[in-house]
Amino acid sequence: DVKVTQSSRYLVKRTGEKVFLECVQDMDHENMFWYRQDPGLGLRLIYFSYDVKMKEKGDIPEGYSVSREKKERFSLILESASTNQTSMYLCASRPGTSTDTQYFGPGTRLTVL
Amino acid sequence: GEDVEQSLFLSVREGDSSVINCTYTDSSSTYLYWYKQEPGAGLQLLTYIFSNMDMKQDQRLTVLLNKKDKHLSLRIADTQTGDSAIYFCAESKRWGGSQGNLIFGKGTKLSVKP
Numbered sequence: 770d771v772k773v774t775q776s777s778r779y780l781v782k783r784t785g786e787k788v789f790l791e792c793v794q795d796m797d798h799e800n801m802f803w804y805r806q807d808p809g810l811g812l813r814l815i816y817f818s819y820d821v822k823m824k825e826k827g828d829i830p831e832g833y834s835v836s837r838e839k840k841e842r843f844s845l846i847l848e849s850a851s852t853n854q855t856s857m858y859l860c861a862s863r864p865g866t867s868t869d870t871q872y873f874g875p876g877t878r879l880t881v882l
Numbered sequence: 883g884e885d886v887e888q889s890l891f892l893s894v895r896e897g898d899s900s901v902i903n904c905t906y907t908d909s910s911s912t913y914l915y916w917y918k919q920e921p922g923a924g925l926q927l928l929t930y931i932f933s934n935m936d937m938k939q940d941q942r943l944t945v946l947l948n949k950k951d952k953h954l955s956l957r958i959a960d961t962q963t964g965d966s967a968i969y970f971c972a973e974s975k976r977w978g979g980s981q982g983n984l985i986f987g988k989g990t991k992l993s994v995k996p
Binding site for chain 1: 890912913915917922923924925926927930970974982983984986987988989
């Protein structure tokens with residue numbers, strides 16, 4: 770079975786803190802993604818990575834950075850958290866094969882106070 | 883544009899059929915997807931259809947694809963309260979070579995009344 774895990778289900782941080790969201794997949798997938806989900810806006814792609822140490826900006830990369838040092842792990846970093854980054858963060862992975870099917874983790878609900 | 887559009891809400895009675903509709907924009911999309919999100923959870927892949935197919939059936943789920951109108955639908959037969967969730971339509975979009983990303987609609991919240 771495909772398994773994508775995220776380090777926390779719920780997280781509360783203060784404005785200005787540095788925040789790390791971790792995502793791990795155990796399927797040897799090449800591609801990994803970070804989305805944020807907000808009511809009425811659906812899923813928006815923040816960053817993705819198609820290989821170790823490679824990253825590409827998605828639709829809303831401002832205020833975020835990512836790290837992919839190992840194939841199975843993709844980290845999302847909020848350098849200085851702000852209240853408008855309160856959201857549900859979803860990680861996904863995808864094998865480098867013919868379909869574009871993505872497999873999602875359970876999500877991290879981040880609240881920035 | 884690149885918007886995938888779907889209505890935001892649908893309410894049905896238990897035992898009825900649900901039909902969730904979606905329109906997409908990219909006629910070159912190879913695959914089209916339906917994902918389900920239960921409250922507080924991540925997205926779960928329900929089914930997908932290859933763009934050269936018109937229909938795909940999987941137990942209570944039927945996917946219909948009208949490529950000419952760029953219209954995708956998901957029919958859930960005999961809808962149960964456990965089907966209450968948000969359903970996302972997604973199309974695949976090539977960004978380079980063989981790499982593809984998914985463009986998601988905003989999701990349709992299905993409420994099933996007993």
